[in-house]
Amino acid sequence: MRTMSLALRHELVGLSGVIERNIYLVKRYIWWDIAFFLWTVANTLTIVFIAKGIPAVGGKIDVEKVTTILLVGAVIWAYLGIIFEILTETVAWERWEGTIEYTFMAPLSRPVHLIGMGLFAIGYGVIRAALLFGVVAAFFGLHLHNANYPAALVVLMVASISFIGIGMMTAVLPLISPEKGTQLGFVAQGLLLVVSGVYYPVSVLPGWMQALSTISPATYALRGCRAAIINGAGLSDLTTEIWALLVIGAVSVPLGLWTFRTGERYAKKHGKLKRSG
Amino acid sequence: MKALEVHNLRKEFTRRDGRGKRRVAALKGVDFEIERGECVAILGPNGSGKSTLVRLLSTLLLPDGGDARVFGHDAFRETRVVRRLVNRVSVEASFFKKMSAVENLSYAARFYGLRPSETRDAIPEILRRVGFPADRRDEPMENLSRGMQQKVALARALLTSPILLLLDEPTTGLDPRSKQEVQQFIREVRAEHDATVLLCTHDLAEAESLADRVGILDGGALLCLEPADELKARYNAETLEEAFFAASGHAFENGEGGDHK
Numbered sequence: 001m002r003t004m005s006l007a008l009r010h011e012l013v014g015l016s017g018v019i020e021r022n023i024y025l026v027k028r029y030i031w032w033d034i035a036f037f038l039w040t041v042a043n044t045l046t047i048v049f050i051a052k053g054i055p056a057v058g059g060k061i062d063v064e065k066v067t068t069i070l071l072v073g074a075v076i077w078a079y080l081g082i083i084f085e086i087l088t089e090t091v092a093w094e095r096w097e098g099t100i101e102y103t104f105m106a107p108l109s110r111p112v113h114l115i116g117m118g119l120f121a122i123g124y125g126v127i128r129a130a131l132l133f134g135v136v137a138a139f140f141g142l143h144l145h146n147a148n149y150p151a152a153l154v155v156l157m158v159a160s161i162s163f164i165g166i167g168m169m170t171a172v173l174p175l176i177s178p179e180k181g182t183q184l185g186f187v188a189q190g191l192l193l194v195v196s197g198v199y200y201p202v203s204v205l206p207g208w209m210q211a212l213s214t215i216s217p218a219t220y221a222l223r224g225c226r227a228a229i230i231n232g233a234g235l236s237d238l239t240t241e242i243w244a245l246l247v248i249g250a251v252s253v254p255l256g257l258w259t260f261r262t263g264e265r266y267a268k269k270h271g272k273l274k275r276s277g
Numbered sequence: 278m279k280a281l282e283v284h285n286l287r288k289e290f291t292r293r294d295g296r297g298k299r300r301v302a303a304l305k306g307v308d309f310e311i312e313r314g315e316c317v318a319i320l321g322p323n324g325s326g327k328s329t330l331v332r333l334l335s336t337l338l339l340p341d342g343g344d345a346r347v348f349g350h351d352a353f354r355e356t357r358v359v360r361r362l363v364n365r366v367s368v369e370a371s372f373f374k375k376m377s378a379v380e381n382l383s384y385a386a387r388f389y390g391l392r393p394s395e396t397r398d399a400i401p402e403i404l405r406r407v408g409f410p411a412d413r414r415d416e417p418m419e420n421l422s423r424g425m426q427q428k429v430a431l432a433r434a435l436l437t438s439p440i441l442l443l444l445d446e447p448t449t450g451l452d453p454r455s456k457q458e459v460q461q462f463i464r465e466v467r468a469e470h471d472a473t474v475l476l477c478t479h480d481l482a483e484a485e486s487l488a489d490r491v492g493i494l495d496g497g498a499l500l501c502l503e504p505a506d507e508l509k510a511r512y513n514a515e516t517l518e519e520a521f522f523a524a525s526g527h528a529f530e531n532g533e534g535g536d537h538k
Contacts, residue, residue, distance in 0.1 A: 010390035017387020021373070024384065028375040028417070098371040105335045106388035107360035268339045271290050274332070 014108040018116025086121035087167030118164035146232035155224035162217030165252025172263030280473035281311040285343035316474040318488035327477035364439035368446040370426035374419040389437040424455025
């Protein structure tokens with residue numbers, strides 16, 4: 001019993017170390033983070049301006065509603081991007097800095113290591129997403145009187161479990177291919193969102209893409225967040241989305257851990273777990 | 278109980294060249310043992326398999342055959358236990374370069390289960406012991422010289438109180454003064470801690486001055502392992518370089534590549 005509690009204590013301290021390291025990195029790269037945030041704001045504005053542009057070319061839409069739909073899509077895209085980016089850095093950044101061998105020979109279990117990265121990613125991602133949403137909503141003067149932000153946050157948190165599971169799968173790619181692995185993570189992010197109705201209803205997709213959308217957690221995250229922010233839906237109205245996200249999370253996290261472990265074993269077998277690839 | 282037992286350890290890598298893929302042996306059935314508290318130097322030129330050996334013992338590689346036990350624990354099956362017992366300093370100090378020495382040591386200590394309350398005083402103290410200036414503790418690592426970075430690497434390794442210390446060319450590329458300071462610190466660590474040291478180096482003088490026994494690794498094969506004096510006597514050599522030549526059949530810097538990964 002004492003051994004187990006000591007082991008658990010070590011793991012929790014190790015997990016805090018993963019988060020501590022990432023906080024140091026944010027502190028040291030804060031100006032780069034601000035610059036990247038400005039790029040994200042600019043990128044989001046270009047998407048959300050589409051809602052203003054449609055009436056200008058003769059289309060008839062509810063501008064405020066479409067603006068909000070696009071904004072939620074862009075914010076979820078940015079959030080997912082941060083989760084994937086931070087999890088991919090589990091390997092990619094460490095390899096670039098030359099710390100990968102030191103980190104991977106530390107007595108920290110891989111699930112705790114990856115979950116630590118995921119928890120930091122959620123915290124950092126939520127702050128960034130909230131700021132992005134606030135800045136762009138203020139820019140367009142959106143009046144979201146009905147918005148149920150706590151419900152939207154809960155949906156995003158539950159969705160994050162699945163996003164982290166998928167992020168773990170992409171995190172292993174730089175271990176297998178040091179040159180191209182990171183870019184493949186962006187491919188996964190893009191594929192996930194294109195079938196999930198990021199800027200459009202899933203119903204406009206071809207049948208086979210609609211089928212894929214049912215297993216994408218982003219579909220339920222987008223639907224749930226939009227319902228909460230545009231219609232003020234509460235948690236009792238969002239049980240379908242939350243249950244779907246929980247089920248996908250229950251599958252994707254163990255699958256992500258297994259995939260990473262398999263990739264790590266491959267890297268250790270072939271000598272790829274090292275700084276220079 | 279032996280600190281380290283290595284039996285018939287083999288590792289091959291796949292190399293792609295103009296003739297396609299081929300398997301190249303990095304370690305060819307290496308056997309040796311180290312007693313607790315002993316310092317053993319493995320001497321070999323670049324490409325002899327030294328780093329492969331250290332990376333196998335650091336649990337960063339899986340072998341193609343043979344086994345290794347660290348204080349009785351299987352290095353490839355009981356990795357969590359082994360990782361708690363081992364730490365390593367390699368040729369290049371591995372740090373997040375924008376982070377300071379204190380920040381790098383701090384998070385690394387957590388990975389070994391050390392809480393903030395345990396490292397608050399321990400980190401400044403260990404940095405002081407390795408001769409790291411107190412006024413530079415919070416500077417980014419990228420501002421520090423190689424010698425200073427290597428001192429921080431030693432401090433990081435010792436912070437976790439390893440009982441097996443793997444040193445993979447810890448003084449390569451350092452200026453003579455830094456090299457002497459690092460070597461002196463290794464002596465102190467041996468004298469004051471109950472640490473066993475495996476030193477892989479291509480610095481003949483370093484091997485002779487620090488180690489109880491010296492092994493010659495060439496082309497992935499361990500040719501001999503004995504005290505430096507006995508090694509020289511066996512090959513009727515006056516220097517380790519001559520002994521290396523006699524044992525391997527070629528000059529020290531012309532080793533046959535074995536350290537392919």
